[in-house]
Amino acid sequence: DAKTTQPTSMDCAEGRAANLPCNHSTISGNEYVYWYRQIHSQGPQYIIHGLKNNETNEMASLIITEDRKSSTLILPHATLRDTAVYYCIVRARTSGGSNYKLTFGKGTLLTVNP
Amino acid sequence: NAGVTQTPKFRVLKTGQSMTLLCAQDMNHEYMYWYRQDPGMGLRLIHYSVGEGTTAKGEVPDGYNVSRLKKQNFLLGLESAAPSQTSVYFCASRNSSGTGKKDIQYFGAGTRLSVL
Numbered sequence: 281d282a283k284t285t286q287p288t289s290m291d292c293a294e295g296r297a298a299n300l301p302c303n304h305s306t307i308s309g310n311e312y313v314y315w316y317r318q319i320h321s322q323g324p325q326y327i328i329h330g331l332k333n334n335e336t337n338e339m340a341s342l343i344i345t346e347d348r349k350s351s352t353l354i355l356p357h358a359t360l361r362d363t364a365v366y367y368c369i370v371r372a373r374t375s376g377g378s379n380y381k382l383t384f385g386k387g388t389l390l391t392v393n394p
Numbered sequence: 395n396a397g398v399t400q401t402p403k404f405r406v407l408k409t410g411q412s413m414t415l416l417c418a419q420d421m422n423h424e425y426m427y428w429y430r431q432d433p434g435m436g437l438r439l440i441h442y443s444v445g446e447g448t449t450a451k452g453e454v455p456d457g458y459n460v461s462r463l464k465k466q467n468f469l470l471g472l473e474s475a476a477p478s479q480t481s482v483y484f485c486a487s488r489n490s491s492g493t494g495k496k497d498i499q500y501f502g503a504g505t506r507l508s509v510l
Contacts, residue, residue, distance in 0.1 A: 314497065323398075323484050323501030324437065367436065371497050381452070382497060384429075384436030 284368045289389040292362075298355040300388050302368030305349040312371045313344060314382060315353050317364040324367065324384070327353065358392045365389050396420055400485050400502035407475045407509045415470040415505050417485030424490040426468035427452075427499065428460060430481040437484060443468055444490075475509045482506050 285303040292298040304313060314329040328335055328342045330351070335342045341354040355362055367387040398419045407413055417426065424445050429437040439452030443462040457479060459471045468487075472479060486499040 312497070321504070323486070323503055324499075325501070326498045329498075381439060381442075382499060384438075386434070386436050 284370055284385055286366075286368050286385065286388045288386070289391070291391050291393060292355075292358045294360060294392055294394050295357055298353075298358040298362065298390055298392070300353040300355075300366050300368075300390060301350065302353070303350045304368070304370050307348050307370050309348075313342070313348075313351050314369040314371055315340070315342065316367045316369065316382075316384070317362075318367070318387070319361075319364040327366075329371075355390075358390075360392050360394065363390060363392045398485055398487055398500050398502040400483075400505050402505060403503065404506045405508070407472075407507065409476060409509060411475050412471070412473050413475065413507075414472075415483055415485075415507075417468045417470070417487075417502060418466055419468075419485075419487040419500070420466065421487060421489070421500065422465070423487035423500075424465075425488045426462065427486040427488075428458070428468065428470045429484045429486065430454065430479075431484060431504075432481050440470065440483075475507075477509045480507060480509045 312329050312331050315327040316324040318324045328337055328340050330342045330344050344351045365387040367384050369382050401416045427442040428440040431437045438454050440458050441452050441460040443449050446465040449460045461469045483505045485502045488499045
């Protein structure tokens with residue numbers, strides 16, 4: 281499974297863009313990058329995913345470098361409610377190849393300050 | 395639309411007691427998962443199911459059993475609880491995309507279990 285490396289914590293001012301980096305230098309050609317977040321005491325929530333191209337949805341944008349070895353999640357106008365742990369995940373197959381699994385690391389704690 | 399519902403939300407057990415955690419989803423999803431999360435850690439996969447009547451082991455299956463008798467329900471059992479099983483348990487479900495390109499899992503709110 282491709283490992284991911286994220287900073288332990290980051291701060292961002294309310295209203296500013298939050299840029300969360302993720303390194304996945306061992307990613308293989310057909311593996312997707314997924315981002316989830318977990319607000320304190322809640323279950324994780326899907327944000328966005330991508331393979332090669334940049335992606336945008338109503339929550340965030342995902343920028344993947346051309347060599348696919350790293351990516352950045354962008355929250356364009358962070359609010360206090362965006363304070364959460366953000367997980368960068370490379371999706372891999374479970375043993376036997378019959379299913380895919382998501383491996384959650386420790387993620388980045390993003391704190392949005394007023 | 396409730397999504398993924400876990401019961402109970404909290405539970406305290408004594409060592410050796412048994413219990414069952416229930417996960418129910420109303421999205422007609424094929425896949426269901428049980429994870430545990432320990433303080434300061436990410437989620438670890440315990441067991442999963444790819445459809446009604448099927449179960450498979452995940453990363454940390456020891457001490458747990460599961461059943462998927464109905465498509466909408468996925469039960470996690472602890473036959474003889476141990477203090478090491480004190481954790482927050484999350485259930486998730488996802489649809490079968492067919493192409494294997496999407497893996498959007500929808501999570502429940504969690505069950506906080508303490509084993510004394």
